[in-house]
Amino acid sequence: MRYITGGIALGAAVALGGLLSVGTAATAAPSAQTQSLFAPSALVLTVGEGESAADSGVQRAVTLTCTPKASGTHPAARAACDQLRAVDGDFKALVTTKSDRVCTKEYRPIVITAEGVWDGHRVSYEHKFANPCMASDGKGVVFEF
Numbered sequence: 001m002r003y004i005t006g007g008i009a010l011g012a013a014v015a016l017g018g019l020l021s022v023g024t025a026a027t028a029a030p031s032a033q034t035q036s037l038f039a040p041s042a043l044v045l046t047v048g049e050g051e052s053a054a055d056s057g058v059q060r061a062v063t064l065t066c067t068p069k070a071s072g073t074h075p076a077a078r079a080a081c082d083q084l085r086a087v088d089g090d091f092k093a094l095v096t097t098k099s100d101r102v103c104t105k106e107y108r109p110i111v112i113t114a115e116g117v118w119d120g121h122r123v124s125y126e127h128k129f130a131n132p133c134m135a136s137d138g139k140g141v142v143f144e145f
Contacts, residue, residue, distance in 0.1 A: 041066035041081075041089075043116035043123065045074070047135075047143060053113045053126050062145045067119075080142045089118035091125040096138045103133035110135040112143045 042065045050056020063072035066081035074080050087093040091114055110132055114125040129135035135143075 040120050041084075041118050042072075043114050043118065045143060045145070046111075046113045046115075047139075047145070048111050048113075049109065050111055051109055052128065053111050056109075056111045060145055064142070075145055076141055080144075083141045084118070089121075089123070091123070091127070091142075094140050094142060095127050096140075097129075097134070098138075101133065101137050103131060103137075106131050108132065112139055114142075 042063070044061060044063055046053070046058045046061045048056035048058045048060075062074045064070075064074040064077055064080055065072045066077075066084060070077040070081040083094065095112070108131045110129045112127050112129075112135070114123055116123055129138060
């Protein structure tokens with residue numbers, strides 16, 4: 001009798017172990033699609049006056065989320081997201097320093113920044129324009145707010 005009881009216990013343990021491994025496999029599948037704590041594309045954009053972001057005051061700031069849909073406090077979120085997608089989130093390609101516009105040679109630096117996540121990658125971007133005239137031509141729709 002003792003061996004039969006042990007055999008039943010062993011069979012139950014094997015069956016239960018099999019069920020647990022099936023349950024573990026079932027719960028492991030959804031976690032294989034890692035979910036980030038951050039949205040795939042969510043940014044904070046700022047414009048300020050000064051030499052760098054560290055020593056300039058922020059004059060304006062907006063949020064921009066491009067995934068799953070364009071949203072945030074940016075006044076033209078859809079156009080800004082489209083412009084960022086066109087350059088694959090490369091802010092250096094987005095901002096231009098060449099313009100046909102004639103600007104004065106005054107030196108009153110404008111600093112633009114982008115902080116956050118683009119397509120799942122951390123973003124930290126900063127660019128300085130010599131004056132507001134150059135900034136208005138070079139910053140694109142993304143920094144128009």
